[in-house]
Amino acid sequence: FCPGGQTTGSPADHVCMxxxxxxxxxxxxxLCAATTFQQxxxxxxxxxxxxxxxxxxxxxxxxxxxxxxxxTCSTTADDTCSLTVSDPVPCDAxxxxxxxVMRACPEGxxxxxxxxxxxxxxxxxxx
Numbered sequence: 699f700c701p702g703g704q705t706t707g708s709p710a711d712h713v714c715m716x717x718x719x720x721x722x723x724x725x726x727x728x729l730c731a732a733t734t735f736q737q738x739x740x741x742x743x744x745x746x747x748x749x750x751x752x753x754x755x756x757x758x759x760x761x762x763x764x765x766x767x768x769x770t771c772s773t774t775a776d777d778t779c780s781l782t783v784s785d786p787v788p789c790d791a792x793x794x795x796x797x798x799v800m801r802a803c804p805e806g807x808x809x810x811x812x813x814x815x816x817x818x819x820x821x822x823x824x825x
Contacts, residue, residue, distance in 0.1 A: 733799060
C-alpha cells in the first residue's frame with residue numbers, strides 16, 4: 699500500500715500484511731472479510747474459503763498502535779501491525795460448510811464425516 703508523500707511506488711515500510719488485501723493504488727490495507735482469507739503478503743485480493751471449510755476472521759494483535767476504521771488498518775512508519783491469520787478450517791462432523799461458514803446439521807439429522815459442503819450430507823436419525 700502507498701500512503702501519501704511516498705518517493706517510491708512500493709514503499710518497503712508499507713508492505714501489505716497477511717490477512718489483508720491491498721488493491722493497486724490503495725493507501726491502506728483492507729482486512730479480508732470473515733469468509734475469506736489471505737496467507738500471503740502483498741496481495742491485492744483475498745481468497746474465497748474452499749467448500750467444506752470455514753474461515754475465521756483474522757485477529758489483530760493489540761500491542762501495536764494503529765487506527766482501525768471500516769476494516770482498514772493504518773499504521774505509522776515505525777509500527778508493525780501484527781495479525782493472527784487462520785488457514786481455512788475443515789468443517790466438523792455434524793456440520794456442513796458452505797460460503798466459508800460452518801452450519802449445524804438440521805434437527806433430526808446427523809453427519810459423521812468432516813469437510814462436508816452441503817446439508818445433503820446430513821442424514822435422518824433413526825426412530
